[in-house]
Amino acid sequence: MTAPANRRAARFRGEAVIDFTVDDLREVAPGEVRLRVDVCALCGSDKRLLAGGSAVVPGHEIAGTVVATGDGTSLPVGTRCIVYIPIFCGACDQCLRGQTNRCLRLRELIGWQRDGGFADVVDVPERCALPVPDDIGQDVAVLGLDTVGTAAHGLRLALRTQDEPPRRLLVVGCGPLGLGVVAVARAMGVEAVDAHDPHPGRLALAERLGAGTRVDLESENQYDVTVEVSGAAPARAVAQRVVVPGGAVLALGESNDPYTMPATPRWRRTDCFTVRSFYFPLAEVEGNWDLLRRCGPALRDVLAHPVTLPELAQAFEEFVAGDLLKPYIVSGAPA
Template sequence: MRAARFHGEGRITVEEAAEPAPSAGEVTVRVVACALCGSDLRPLRRGWPFAPGHEIAGRVDQPGHAQHGQRVAVYIPVFCGRCEACTRGRTHLCESSRELVGWQRPGGYAEAVAVPERCLLPLPDDVPDHLAPLLLDTIGTTAHGVRLAHRLVQGGPALVLGAGPIGLGAILVLRRMGFGPISVVDPVAYRSGFAATLGAAPISPEAAASGRYALVVEATGKDAARQVALEAVGVEGVILQLGESDAWSVTETRSIRLKDFFLLRSFYFPIGDYAANLELLRADRADYARLVDDRAGLDGLEGLFAAFARGEKLKPVLAPGR
């Protein structure tokens, strides 16, 4: 089969690789779509030992298996199903395995990938291949975080910091869950302009920091955005941290110190959220479809990533068969 190799410094080649060799309890999935994610900019910069890619949709290719031929999305945490976290439904927080498909094991920037059976999420016929990956990070990760925040704040003005795929997904989820008005901060005109078409008002970081928001979604992983989040959150409001970074540093100011607020960190989503995430996609399908603004085959992946890294694409998708 063919698979992408990430060499670092933005260089990607497509090479012949061995076919997946599924272990017991695993199957081969032929990849039909794998969405690009901002977190994949790390392997793009640093290089990676195997093909990354963690927002995968495909078809089970395991003759004789009960799910052979079935269309699926891939749940990336390789959970055990037995530990306390799993038995309580928190499969994304499995205590026995911290492996993630596309990170600690080969992912979807390839023609095929080996996937644990319990990580197969059946795709209904009304979800097309190119939109299926949105059920994972763009909807799944953001919706889980907003659901957690909803336990503390049930509505009100919201601020989204970063209009990449997670930030744009957050705008749609916030809108559907009754938050508003929604403001957004992003320095890239293309992304902030698109956010405006979803109903979020683009504002400056300075204007955001002087606001008082019931819910602030930090979707960049950047120190500057985290500083704004701490300044912008209102009394007894919530900061939902979705952006990732290796380390972070902020300055505690007087306006931060003299208020009560909640800081909430959220990671991915429990597998039990899948049905609800499907309903979110169905409810706002036309807007989610607009996020997928480009598609390419494996030979076009390097160019697709270059445009994505420059902020010229919102949620491009690799389609290995193109």
């Protein structure tokens, strides 16, 4: 496999302006590997960089193939990988326990403070390149990052608060991550998974994944676990209202607004766990591959819309408008 001498990369200039540069590539740094980007999925959080601009190449949901390696690495050229975005130290107490998403020295995320995957190739620390099992394609493997990995980690934390498996779980917000929560909760064996979203098309996709969609948003004390995935204040209020005493509210939605709790008599008299999680630890990767085998192909089929890197600006335009749910920037290589 021949390593390229240069790369084409997307640059986010702010105010939805994207242009491309062709950059000469240096030798791969010691301890790092160079990946041909096979798939880089768009994420809702990328919209912030689209609006405000970025000093680095964005794109953090990456599946790629090793095309070159630096000194001190052991991954063979040709290895298919997904990219773990927190650049963890590997030496602090949390990392040594396998909780790499909680690294005490975490300073950089790939695609945020360091070049990401909206490019032909990307260099990453070898420890952040996670080999993909032979029976999982790149178009499914990439869902093991934000869509399934983040969903599964949050659900594992929330379920840990409960004395017995939940009988009813509600997902509020059916974007890609919310649909990931629906699929993962069902794969984990939650008895009844319901979903709500004001967008009828997204709600129909949740139904395709097995969620109930006839939901009472007003009555209190209905669900053992509620998962809020939009970050919107009304959605947060719903998740807090319908959870049973002793239940758990999992706050996965991102927002610039503070997370608040209701100043009501009912809330003051309610035992409840509020859970916030970030990404997933390497300790959970093997379990995530098993989940992907069960629910990944169905998720890909309802989410993914493949486009090429030169079509990135148009893909973002349709993504922001809600016309595309999960654009995949793909190379010409087979997935």
